[in-house]
Amino acid sequence: MIGTWDDRSTAATPLAPLVEYTLGLxxxxxxxxxxxxxxxxxxxxxEEDMALANIGLDLLGQARALLxxxxxxxxxxxxxxxxxxxxxxxxxxNLQIVERPNGDFAVTVARQLAFAAYQYELYERLKTxxxxxxxxxxxxAVKEVTYHRDHATQWMLRLGDGTDESHRRMQAGLxxxxxxxxxxxxxxxxxxxxxxSGVAVDPTxxxxxxxxxxxxxxxxxxxELPEPTFHGRGGRHGLxxxxxxxxxxxxxxxxxxxxxxxx
Amino acid sequence: xxxxxxxxDARALVATVPDPELPVVxxxxxxxxxxxxxxxxxxxxxxxTPTYSGCPAMEAIRADVLARLRAHGFDDAEVRLVLSPAWTxxxxxxxxxxxxxxxxxxxxxxxxxxxxxRHAVVLTLSVRCPHCESPDTREVSRFGSTACKxxxxxxxxxxPFDHVKxx
Numbered sequence: 001m002i003g004t005w006d007d008r009s010t011a012a013t014p015l016a017p018l019v020e021y022t023l024g025l026x027x028x029x030x031x032x033x034x035x036x037x038x039x040x041x042x043x044x045x046x047e048e049d050m051a052l053a054n055i056g057l058d059l060l061g062q063a064r065a066l067l068x069x070x071x072x073x074x075x076x077x078x079x080x081x082x083x084x085x086x087x088x089x090x091x092x093x094n095l096q097i098v099e100r101p102n103g104d105f106a107v108t109v110a111r112q113l114a115f116a117a118y119q120y121e122l123y124e125r126l127k128t129x130x131x132x133x134x135x136x137x138x139x140x141a142v143k144e145v146t147y148h149r150d151h152a153t154q155w156m157l158r159l160g161d162g163t164d165e166s167h168r169r170m171q172a173g174l175x176x177x178x179x180x181x182x183x184x185x186x187x188x189x190x191x192x193x194x195x196x197s198g199v200a201v202d203p204t205x206x207x208x209x210x211x212x213x214x215x216x217x218x219x220x221x222x223x224e225l226p227e228p229t230f231h232g233r234g235g236r237h238g239l240x241x242x243x244x245x246x247x248x249x250x251x252x253x254x255x256x257x258x259x260x261x262x263x
Numbered sequence: 264x265x266x267x268x269x270x271x272d273a274r275a276l277v278a279t280v281p282d283p284e285l286p287v288v289x290x291x292x293x294x295x296x297x298x299x300x301x302x303x304x305x306x307x308x309x310x311x312t313p314t315y316s317g318c319p320a321m322e323a324i325r326a327d328v329l330a331r332l333r334a335h336g337f338d339d340a341e342v343r344l345v346l347s348p349a350w351t352x353x354x355x356x357x358x359x360x361x362x363x364x365x366x367x368x369x370x371x372x373x374x375x376x377x378x379x380x381r382h383a384v385v386l387t388l389s390v391r392c393p394h395c396e397s398p399d400t401r402e403v404s405r406f407g408s409t410a411c412k413x414x415x416x417x418x419x420x421x422x423p424f425d426h427v428k429x430x
Contacts, residue, residue: 047404047406050406050414055406057317057319058316058317058410059316059317060316060317061315061317062316062317064317065346132347136347136349137316139346140316140349140350141316143349147405147428
C-alpha cells in the first residue's frame with residue numbers, strides 16, 4: 001500500500017539531512033540530463049540538438065560534482081557511479097518536474113524555462129553557502145544555468161508569440177508542466193533547518209523571485225499562466241511518477257548488467 | 264629553496280600542456296592551470312579547474328599533465344580538480360586569445376559584471392569574424408560543438424566560425 005506523500009516509511013531510506021539535500025540537487029541535475037539526452041538526434045533542428053545536448057552536459061557535470069560530494073558526506077563508500085546507477089527508484093530524491101517525459105518540443109521548452117529559472121534562483125543563493133563545496137559548485141553552475149534560462153526564454157517567446165499552431169502547442173506545454181512547478185517551492189523542514197545555518201537554501205524563499213521572472217516571460221510570449229488542478233509532490237521523499245521507473249531502467253541497465261566494468 | 268625550484272620547474276613543464284580540444288592554446292593560457300606546489304611530504308600537487316561543470320576534457324588534461332611530469336622524472340605527482348574560484352573566460356590570457364583567433368575561433372568578450380542576468384535576450388557586442396575581421400556576423404546557435412562555444416557565421420566572407428562564450 002502506498003502511503004501519503006509525506007509518509008517517510010514507504011519511501012526513501014533516511015540519510016543525514018545534508019546528504020539528502022545534496023542528493024536532491026544532484027538527482028535533479030542527473031535526471032534532467034538523462035531526459036535531455038533523449039533529444040539527441042531527435043531535435044527539431046540540428047542547432048537545437050546541440051543546444052539541448054550542451055545543456056544536458058552542463059547538468060551532468062553539476063550532477064557529478066553533487067553526487068560525488070553526497071557520497072563523501074555519507075561516508076559509506078558510495079561514489080557518483082554507485083549513487084547514479086545502483087540506487088532504486090525510491091532512493092532518488094529529484095523533483096518530479098525533471099522526470100516528466102519530454103513530450104513535444106513545447107513541453108520541453110516549458111519544463112526548461114520553469115526548471116532553469118528555479119536553478120538560477122537556487123544557485124544564485126547557494127553560491128554563498130556556509131558549505132564551501134556547495135558554494136563552489138553553485139558559483140560555477142549559476143553561470144551555466146543563466147544560459148539555460150535564456151535559451152528557454154527565447155524559445156518560449158518565439159513559440160508563444162508565433163503562429164496559431166506554435167501558440168496553441170506552447171500553451172499546452174505550459175499546462176502539462178505547471179502541475180509540477182509547485183513542488184520546487186514546497187517547504188521541507190529538514191532543509192529549512194539547514195538554511196538557518198546558512199548551508200542550504202530554503203526552497204520556499206525561491207517562489208517569489210522565480211515568479212517575477214517566469215510570469216514576465218509567459219506574459220510577453222502572449223501566453224496564459226496555467227491554473228493546475230493538481231500539485232505533484234513527493235519526489236524529495238522518493239515518491240515518483242510512473243515515468244521515473246522507465247527512465248531509471250534505461251539509465252541504469254547497462255551498468256547493472258556489467259558491474260564493475262570500465263573502458 | 265629546493266622545493267621552490269622544484270615547483271617552478273614543474274610549473275614550467277605543465278603550463279605548456281595543450282588543451283586537448285583546442286591544441287593551439289595551453290592550459291595556462293586558458294586559466295585552467297591554477298597552482299603547482301610541493302607539499303610538506305615532497306608530494307607534487309597540480310591544481311586544475313574545469314571550464315564548464317561538465318567539461319569532458321578534464322580527464323584528458325589530467326592524464327596529459329601526469330604523463331608529462333612522469334617523462335621528466337616527477338613520479339610522485341597528483342592532479343587535483345578545484346572548483347573554486349569559479350573559472351571565468353576573463354582568465355584567458357592575451358596570448359590565448361590571439362592563438363584562438365589565429366585558429367579561426369573568435370575569442371570571448373570580457374564578462375559583463377555590471378548587468379545582472381535579466382529577462383529575455385542578453386544583448387551581446389558584435390563578434391568579429393576571425394577569418395576576414397568583419398563585424399557583420401550573426402549567431403547561428405548559442406550552443407556549439409563544445410560546452411564553451413557558440414556557432415556564428417560571417418555575412419561578409421560567408422565562413423562559419425566558433426566563438427567562445429563569455430562565462
